[in-house]
Amino acid sequence: MRVTVDPVRCEGHGICCLFFGERIDLDDWGYAAVDPAPFDDIRLARKARRAVAACPEGALAIEITAASAAPRRH
Amino acid sequence: MTLAPSTGSAVDQGSVDIAFGGVGEPGTRLLAGPEPGSGAESLIAHQARLGAWPDFEADRRALLDVLDLSGLRGRGGGSFPAAAKMAAAAGRGRPLLVVNASESEPASAKDATLVGLRPHLVLDGARILARAAGAEEVSVVLHRGNRPGLRALSHALSERARAGLDDPEMTVTLGPDRYVSGEASAVVSLLEGGEAKPRFTRRRPAALYGVHGRPTLIYNAETTAHAGLLARFGAQWFRRAGTAERPGSTLVTLAGAAARPGRVLEVMAPVSMGLLLGAAGLDQPPAALLVGGYAGAWLDGATTWDLPFSHEALGHAGASIGCGLLGILPPGACGLGETARLVTYLAGESAGQCGPCVFGLAELAAIFEALALGQASRADLRRLHRRALGIEGRGACRHPDGVVGLIQSALRVFAPDVRRHLKGRSCGATGGPIFPVPPTTGGWR
Numbered sequence: 001m002r003v004t005v006d007p008v009r010c011e012g013h014g015i016c017c018l019f020f021g022e023r024i025d026l027d028d029w030g031y032a033a034v035d036p037a038p039f040d041d042i043r044l045a046r047k048a049r050r051a052v053a054a055c056p057e058g059a060l061a062i063e064i065t066a067a068s069a070a071p072r073r074h
Numbered sequence: 075m076t077l078a079p080s081t082g083s084a085v086d087q088g089s090v091d092i093a094f095g096g097v098g099e100p101g102t103r104l105l106a107g108p109e110p111g112s113g114a115e116s117l118i119a120h121q122a123r124l125g126a127w128p129d130f131e132a133d134r135r136a137l138l139d140v141l142d143l144s145g146l147r148g149r150g151g152g153s154f155p156a157a158a159k160m161a162a163a164a165g166r167g168r169p170l171l172v173v174n175a176s177e178s179e180p181a182s183a184k185d186a187t188l189v190g191l192r193p194h195l196v197l198d199g200a201r202i203l204a205r206a207a208g209a210e211e212v213s214v215v216l217h218r219g220n221r222p223g224l225r226a227l228s229h230a231l232s233e234r235a236r237a238g239l240d241d242p243e244m245t246v247t248l249g250p251d252r253y254v255s256g257e258a259s260a261v262v263s264l265l266e267g268g269e270a271k272p273r274f275t276r277r278r279p280a281a282l283y284g285v286h287g288r289p290t291l292i293y294n295a296e297t298t299a300h301a302g303l304l305a306r307f308g309a310q311w312f313r314r315a316g317t318a319e320r321p322g323s324t325l326v327t328l329a330g331a332a333a334r335p336g337r338v339l340e341v342m343a344p345v346s347m348g349l350l351l352g353a354a355g356l357d358q359p360p361a362a363l364l365v366g367g368y369a370g371a372w373l374d375g376a377t378t379w380d381l382p383f384s385h386e387a388l389g390h391a392g393a394s395i396g397c398g399l400l401g402i403l404p405p406g407a408c409g410l411g412e413t414a415r416l417v418t419y420l421a422g423e424s425a426g427q428c429g430p431c432v433f434g435l436a437e438l439a440a441i442f443e444a445l446a447l448g449q450a451s452r453a454d455l456r457r458l459h460r461r462a463l464g465i466e467g468r469g470a471c472r473h474p475d476g477v478v479g480l481i482q483s484a485l486r487v488f489a490p491d492v493r494r495h496l497k498g499r500s501c502g503a504t505g506g507p508i509f510p511v512p513p514t515t516g517g518w519r
Contacts, residue, residue: 006274007428008470027464031429061276 002038002063003048007031009059016060020044020051038065089314090323093345094353097191102340103315103323104299110191114226117233120194124306131305137206143309145321146301150174150256150294151367151396153320153385156301160207163281163289170288171209171242172265173200175295176217176249176256179367180419180512181329182397185295187338188325189216189223192299193230197244199298202305204242207291212244214295215261219251250518253368253423257471258292260425265290269518271425272471296325296398315342320385324398328354330364330508331404344384351379354402362403362487364509366396368416369476371483372409392483401509408503410491413484414439414446415511420477422514431474434465438481448498455496459485 003023005016012030022044023035039045045062052060092101098109107115107123115123131137142157163169173196177185188196200212216223227246234241247265249255255270258280264270265285275283284290293301300322304312315323324341328334333355341350351360359375371393381387385395403409421435441458444450450458462478469475485492491501 004276006276006470007430007468008274010429012429027430027434027468028461029429029433031433031468033430033464033468063276 001040001045001048002036002065003034003051004036004061004063005032005034006059006061009057011057011059013056015054015056016051019054020047022047024051032059034060090342093343094339094341094350096337096339096353097187101342103303103342104188104192104195104296104325105338105340107192110187114191114193114229115195117194117230117237120192124195124303127306131202131205134206134208137202137305140305140309141203141206141301144300144304144312145309145318146297146304146312147320147322148294149296149300149325149398151394153395156203156293156297159281159291159293160203162279163207163291166282166289168288169207169209170265170285170290171200171204171207171212172261172290172292173197173212173214173295173298174256174258174261174292175220175223176215176261177220177295177397178217178253178256179397179399180253180510181335181401182327182367182399183336184325184327184338184398186220186223188295188299189220190226193226194234195299195302196295197227197230197234197241197298197302199300199302199305200244200293201241202301203291203293203298209291210242212242213265214244214246215256215264216246216248217251217255218248224248251512251515252425252518253420254425254471254473255518257473259471261292262290264519271427271518272469272473274428274470317344317384317386320395324383324395326350326383326395326398326400328400328402329510330402331360331407332356332402335510341383344382344387346379347381347383348379350383350400351402354400356402360402361405361407362409364399364401364403364412365393367399367476368509369420369473369480370394370396370399371479372403372413372487373483374487375403392486403508404505406502406504407508408446408491408501409484409488410442410446410495410501411503412508413480413488414442415507416509417442417477417481419511419514420473420480424473425471425518428469428474430465430468434461434468434474435477437461438465438477442481445492445495448495448500450496452496455492 095102097105146156147153249270259273280290313321359379418439421439
């Protein structure tokens with residue numbers, strides 16, 4: 001899975017970065033810059049879901065990638 | 075203009091008998107027919123010149139086959155295979171066919187030429203593609219500023235109605251004169267009655283989820299014009315022009331320091347850039363070439379001179395045919411100054427929706443202007459590189475990516491000028507602006 005950001009909706013609140021700093025960074029103007037690398041770690045998946053839920057604009061989504069249909073426990 | 079095609083090309087044996095030609099010149103395909111001065115070709119003249127419809131027109135399977143075998147690729151810039159787009163939309167409900175003639179590149183004139191002079195060829199192709207897709211409606215999208223195009227199309231549609239042609243329902247929609255409003259998702263938004271701004275679609279292409287959720291097949295006007303011919307003359311005929319990778323002829327617009335900027339040529343075979351630029355009045359390599367559009371790429375003039383004009387050769391050199399723009403930077407002009415003007419224009423054409431595009435492009439434009447004026451430091455240059463990489467791929471559409479590509483190619487091709495400008499020295503450039511930049515107009519509908 002991976003996180004994607006809708007750049008039209010993103011208003012740069014920056015909350016996602018607090019929840020999921022492992023994959024979401026803020027750019028110089030405060031907008032979410034998401035690392036597109038897929039992950040299947042259950043701990044990261046939990047953080048990703050929190051970040052998605054916390055975005056006040058509903059700009060984030062979790063995308064299921066072909067490589068990992070469901071998160072695995074390591 | 076009759077010249078031998080360059081040897082060693084990937085074209086079928088004994089392919090085409092000219093390398094390139096302009097409107098009305100013999101041996102051309104899309105541009106064949108009356109001279110440019112005679113205006114839009116009438117329906118009667120068009121049908122007399124090209125003959126009747128192919129008798130398999132009603133056979134959808136046969137149309138799809140000929141489209142597939144032809145290898146036709148989209149001519150709006152993306153070069154996406156036309157048949158694959160249609161296959162993606164198949165079986166998903168009532169499709170809509172869109173002819174995208176909203177030519178947003180300020181220096182490009184190929185779509186305006188086709189729509190203005192050969193409207194029936196564009197509409198024939200739309201009809202053929204609609205039949206192949208099972209679409210009963212066709213929308214032709216134009217920029218509002220293209221008044222001659224609207225006149226030619228309206229007249230052509232009334233001629234077809236009077237002649238009782240069994241066309242799908244065809245309508246014309248006018249969009250704003252903005253750079254990004256010809257992008258596929260922006261066209262979908264316009265056709266839904268919204269603003270012609272790109273949308274973030276999360277891998278939901280218009281071909282599958284388009285206007286009001288319907289599969290929407292958006293083809294560039296040159297693509298549909300090709301379809302109008304290849305349905306008549308067949309896939310083998312079509313492949314005799316162009317290359318194996320990108321079959322068929324290609325329209326290019328000459329811009330900048332050309333004898334006649336805005337002149338449109340049809341390239342039949344992968345002729346060398348040098349010969350092609352000879353048609354622009356050049357007998358020696360220009361300082362540099364802007365290829366594919368304002369958000370395209372700069373190529374060095376001397377090394378590009380002997381390259382064939384082909385999808386493959388330009389791709390290898392780091393550019394793409396894009397919309398077919400060939401912009402000529404003359405010796406003595408400042409490539410950095412030109413790039414700064416283009417970047418400032420493109421930054422102003424952001425739809426203002428995505429933070430990285432709004433703030434990123436504005437900052438890139440400011441740094442690049444400072445660089446062009448000899449007021450930038452090495453730290454500014456490092457910031458330019460960092461910012462460019464930082465915004466790539468982060469817009470709803472590819473507009474920021476296009477600007478980043480332009481900037482990166484400029485820093486590569488004009489590297490010696492960059493060093494001079496960083497030292498605050500004049501690059502010695504003289505003369506006014508080379509490429510036209512229209513004023514940014516407000517409004518998105």
